[in-house]
Amino acid sequence: MVTLDITGLDGALGQRVYVALRNRILDMTLKPGAVLRKGALCEQLGVSRSPVSEALARLSSDGLVDIIPQSATRVSQFSMAGLREDSFLREAVEVAAVARVAEIRTAEQLKQLSRNLRLQTLLVEDEDFQGFFEADLIFHELILGFTGFPKVALAAGQMSLQLQRARMLILPEQGRPSEAVTEHMAILKAIKAQDVTAARSAMTGHLGQLISRIEPLERQHPEFFHRN
Amino acid sequence: MVTLDITGLDGALGQRVYVALRNRILDMTLKPGAVLRKGALCEQLGVSRSPVSEALARLSSDGLVDIIPQSATRVSQFSMAGLREDSFLREAVEVAAVARVAEIRTAEQLKQLSRNLRLQTLLVEDEDFQGFFEADLIFHELILGFTGFPKVALAAGQMSLQLQRARMLILPEQGRPSEAVTEHMAILKAIKAQDVTAARSAMTGHLGQLISRIEPLERQHPEFFHRN
DNA sequence: ACCTGTCAACTAACATGCCAGTTTAGAAAT
DNA sequence: ATTTCTAAACTGGCATGTTAGTTGACAGGT
Structure with a gap:
């Protein structure tokens, strides 16, 4: 299990979740192709789905995750x-x-x-x-x-x-x-x-x-x- | 009142709202400094606050709007x-x-x-x-x-x-x-x-x-x- | 007249319930 | 054994209730 922590970061919850996930993706702790489950992230971070959704949306527009509608969100693979x-x-x-x-x-x-x-x-x-x-x-x-x-x-x-x-x-x-x-x-x-x-x-x-x-x-x- | 319409666009609601607002900002129909009220946008577009919030967040990361936390969202001014x-x-x-x-x-x-x-x-x-x-x-x-x-x-x-x-x-x-x-x-x-x-x-x-x-x-x- | 403190009315941010589309595992038929 | 169909268990997207922070107006003191 990847350890995630948003304590020690400032700003709104969405921002903190975004930065935490982004760091884990950039340092390859979260591997390309790995599935990010909203529910699991919420539980692990102790926040609701709203800030997590916002963070994932931003990561998606950064090209760091691929959101497959109604299906799953994956850490994007390289091409x-x-x-x-x-x-x-x-x-x-x-x-x-x-x-x-x-x-x-x-x-x-x-x-x-x-x-x-x-x-x-x-x-x-x-x-x-x-x-x-x-x-x-x-x-x-x-x-x-x-x-x-x-x-x-x-x-x-x-x-x-x-x-x-x-x-x-x-x-x-x-x-x-x-x-x-x-x-x-x-x-x-x-x-x-x-x-x-x-x-x-x-x-x-x-x-x-x-x-x-x-x-x-x-x-x-x-x-x-x-x-x- | 600025006319906004998301019919004729495809994709998820958030995406449509984003495109509609983006077009209005880029063609200067929505003037720099204008306040965007979430409630008003929801009513006008006939959608809930979720897709509108998502759209505004994306516009914010594009630098097209400034979100002032807990206060207001404005069409960004030029510098x-x-x-x-x-x-x-x-x-x-x-x-x-x-x-x-x-x-x-x-x-x-x-x-x-x-x-x-x-x-x-x-x-x-x-x-x-x-x-x-x-x-x-x-x-x-x-x-x-x-x-x-x-x-x-x-x-x-x-x-x-x-x-x-x-x-x-x-x-x-x-x-x-x-x-x-x-x-x-x-x-x-x-x-x-x-x-x-x-x-x-x-x-x-x-x-x-x-x-x-x-x-x-x-x-x-x-x-x-x-x-x- | 002017500064200051308080409070009410607004906002964005967050939590949560619900829905529709996708996936997958298993049953049924071949 | 293999394929096909079906249904249940997921997922992300949307709606909406709730919270907390900001703002601006107004009252009261100087």
Whole structure:
């Protein structure tokens, strides 16, 4: 039984249920194809069906669950085509963002990115891969935020939901974190130099690494993918 | 009183209510700042509060309405900053899309775009601006679709919701439709020539026209904008 | 005249009962 | 043993009663 808890979250009940379920889906605790029973969720969370229904509806519009009317609600499975689409969209937004940031970045912003990058280096040296994972996310969020457009980070996050979930399946690979740090350094270098073209291609190359590592997952974990 | 009707739409009640309200908001029949009363909507549509609540929740996550907890639900007002963000995001996606389409387009796809463009020319000559408006939308949707990534068109549409609404306020401008057709022709020409760089800059220039025409609206219609 | 505290009337959020469509297991027929 | 039909037990969608938080007006004090 998956443990779910909405204590410690704030906001309305529906919001809390949504966040709790979303986290469990994104960290792959709730596996693709798993059936979500409204009644069971209500009992487990100690709330009524209203907030649960609302949460499931939102997850459905996020593409994280599939609601089959009058039948069942399932955690959505991956489709490689869908993941490629998500990657294309994410790349479109992050590349546009890094291009803008390369033009308008301030000294203070460069300092923040440098600081994050030094942290990444240390975490990789210490082989703290969980910590590196988080620092990696923050590096990208910093760049997205430096566009001055808060919605850009939100949109990129929204489009990357399935990618983030699939990423959980990628086996830790010898030397990959260190490569990623090198790629991040190239991005920062281009931003610092205000070289828009270099920033674009550095980001394109970096993001391309993820989808190319996701591609093999369809053979490794066919049970999580749509039969096509 | 705004007329609302969900007959003629299919799907679940919540879906129909959502579409009906969404259309009224996007065509500016429901004005920014207008209060949406659940009770009134239920009575008017002849449904209970459940599907209406669901619809409002979805509109809220689309950013088309603001739900003030325990208080009221309002049609969201514009913020120029938000519109600039939407424009940035839309540009990121549509430019990436046109770049890809320039590379992979087929002869049949070129034919479809040419056909649409000829239609645009005729509609402008006939001064059928409503018809042109729709053909314009279809031109962009065709390009987005030709990426082979259905989600791209959906994402672009999602990001452009506020822009589409604001566009309704732009006064018909002498000669603008004909200019737009010229810009569309430049885009098609670059796609035909498989000139990725030209396609990107043609699309960038074209989309930049819209936001530059939206900018003056804040002075012309201050009542529709957030006080900042 | 103006600030302040209280209260009534409103709202969205939540709980729960009900209904209709889907699924599935088992019985019946072949 | 296999297929087909049927019915019961699920599910999600809808209606509606209940709760709790916000707001705005009004009364009373300064």
